[in-house]
Amino acid sequence: MLNLHRWDLPYAEARRVQTELAGRVEFVRLEKELQIIAGLDCAFSGDGKRTFAAAVVLRVIGLHGGQVGQPGRFEFEQVETATAQQETRFPYIPGLLSFREAPVCLEVAAKLGWQPDLFMIDGQGVAHPRRLGLASHLGLFFDKPTIGCAKSRLIGTYDEPGSDRGACSLLRDGGETIGAVVRTRSRVKPVFVSVGHKCTLEDAICITLACATRYRIPEPTRLAHQEVSKLR
Secondary structure: OOOOOOOOOOHHHHHHHHHHHHOOOOOOOOOOOOOEEEEEEEEEOOOOOEEEEEEEEEEEEEEEOOOOOOOOEEEEEEEEEEEEEEEOOOOOOOOOHHHHHHHHHHHHHHOOOOOOOEEEEOOOOOOOOOOOOHHHHHHHHHOOOEEEEEOOOOOOEOOOOOOOOOOEEEEEEOOEEEEEEEOOOOOOOOEEEEEEEOOOHHHHHHHHHHHOOOOOOOHHHHHHHHHHHHHO
């Protein structure tokens, strides 16, 4: 795990760091077959004074489906869970949420005995005003492939995707493609997928669909969300 900067930065310096780090995000195809995927989610106490994080590690033991028009689904075995909590030290500032959330996420990831091939983060990747949401910020620290899979849109415009599972449309901002709007279950609200680091948008879409085995939310982040909700 890399140590790219300290976290107690003033507003202007944090923005500068975001812009500089965004230029380091790598959009490259995944070459390695995924065997271990970790889901990561964080949350805050009701008064915002404490931040919680949970990581759930899943081993891929099979893939079902995958024909044209029928995106395949991974079969998983859950092999590890870790949690962490910290005092919240960075103020709530829109656009700088990763400075508030990332420290506890890094702590929980450091507790893992398994080494994931990819992290799926409940949050944005490059679908961010300065192209550095939580998934991209963490991906640079992990120096591993990461995907941002958010429940809602932060920025950008899009056409509503088709109603069937696997339908997707591009999420754009100022003429730039920053992510995709992906229907993980037929006739259910889509999720918002973007590259975190070291993958392509096509990879991110395919993996998100493969991880959405039964529910709207992909299994890695769904399980991480359940664990972090227990901490709250």
